[in-house]
Amino acid sequence: MYVNPLIDVAVRSLCVYLFMVIAIRLFGKNQLSQLNAGDVVLLLLISNAVQNAMVGQDTSLEGGIIAALVLFIANLILKRLIFSSRSFGSLVESDPVILVKDGVVDHQALNKEKITEEELEEAIREHGIADMKNVRLSILEVDGNISVVSEDEKSKQTHYARIKRKIKRKYH
Structure with missing residues (x-):
């Protein structure tokens, strides 16, 4: 044929x-x-x-x-x-996964997503946060990036940061 x-x-x-x-x-x-x-x-x-x-x-x-x-x-x-x-x-595309909430690491989520604690700490530091206790929320997003919401101890102001580690995906 x-x-x-x-x-x-x-x-x-x-x-x-x-x-x-x-x-x-x-x-x-x-x-x-x-x-x-x-x-x-x-x-x-x-x-x-x-x-x-x-x-x-x-x-x-x-x-x-x-x-x-x-x-x-x-x-x-x-x-x-x-x-x-x-x-x-x-x-x-899997759903977003909470990795840290109010400074507490969800080790079960890390294991499920195959992320080491060192990789999480590195991502937190890349967001300019020195201590895990200052992380209000850290999420593994659907695109594989880690978003972090932190709280500045001095001003008690919430900060959001998201580090893009790859080429941005376009949704049309």
Whole structure:
């Protein structure tokens, strides 16, 4: 059976996209925000490995454009589904997780999310907070970043900070 090569590229690209969304969901959101050298190498190797799975033997300009177009459309559809259905959104992107509340670390949440206490302390320090007792709330967000709400001991004023450790995600 003959299949148009560009349709073949489109179907392959869609399959790879869905696989990558599922893989990222299974391997955890904290993997997205705190990339080390090994993670960067892994991302580069994955992109190289899935390139051939998407375009097959088609190395034409049209094949590359079709693959990219399918990825953009699939991402747009996925974002719209996440936005329109809370249950689907929770399936694809896990819910935010409270890591610290009123200076008390939730060790069970840290274990579940595979975050070490040292990584949490580092994130807290990156927000300019020296002591965990000054953290009113620390949340692992759905995009893998850690947000922190703190209280200044001198002025009793609440401060919110969020450190972005990766390229911002666009929701259209």
